[in-house]
Amino acid sequence: MVDTADRTTRESEEASRAIFTLANVVSFVRLLMVPLYLFLLMNGQNLAATLVFATAAATDFLDGQIARRTHTVSKLGQLLDPAVDRVLMVTGVLGVFLVGRIPLWVIVVVIVRDAYLLIGGACLLSRHRIRIPVVYPGKFATTFLFIGFSGLLLNWPLVPGLGWCDASWLPGFNGAPVSWGIWFIYAGLVLSLGVTAYYSVCAARQLKEALARERLEGHGAA
Structure with missing residues (x-):
């Protein structure tokens, strides 16, 4: 098995310092779509906002695929792609x-989870050269959430709620009509939390190995 630190170092060496690659341009364009999406949404342009958001979300895989297939993986792209x-x-x-x-609790879950992954991943990479590879279930979770957000943005068609409770903070489970997108939101949240737990276990295991390796290196230097 290849050592985690060696693998991370090799990946870093293979990545170039190029900025204006095709993959990075795609990432920049996706990033520019964010303020446009918010502007359209805040001005009541539901359909236009949905189209912009859906386009930015649907091209999620493009930048990474282009970089790998054209052998133009860059250090900027490795940061920019997940950041976007x-x-x-x-x-x-x-x-x-x-x-x-x-409801508010959904935005809290999404933001706290993303902050946890972003800050935790940055600390592991900068301090111990540990990078946890993305797994496909994580991509599926992101896709479900993007589809759900697009459905809620479009806000059509509405489907009847299940009527299982009267809680206003559980759309879809109460009796009020709701966008079909809410069910993709729930599926994405459940899957993303499961993936986060998996990442945490992997990170803890690799951190333990890295700390043990660092202690051995320290004793060897002494």
Whole structure:
């Protein structure tokens, strides 16, 4: 098995310092769609806002695929690609919250989870050269959430609630009509929390190995 630190170092060496690669341009364009999406949404342009958000979300895989297939992986791209995904995720849930189509607890869960992954991942990488690889269930969770946000933005068609409770903070489970997108939101949240637990376990295991390795290196230097 390849050592985690060696693998991370090799990946870093293979990444170039190029800025204006095609993959990075795609990431920049996706990032520019964020303020446009918010502007349209706040001005009541539901359909236009949905189209902009859906386009930015649907091209999630493009920048990474282009970089790998054209052998133009860059250090900027390694930071920019996941950062744009996080910005899009946070602004997506913030937008639907501001127009009153999603309860507060959903935005809290999404933002706290993303902050946890972003800060935790940055600390592991900078202090111990540990990078936790993205797993496909995490991509599926992001896709479910993006689809759900798009449905809530469009706000059509509405479907009947299940009527299982009277809690206003559980749209879909109460009796009020709701956008079909809420069910993708719930599926994405459950899957994303499961993936977060998996990342945490992997990080804890690799951190333990890294600390043990650092102690051995320290004793060897002494």
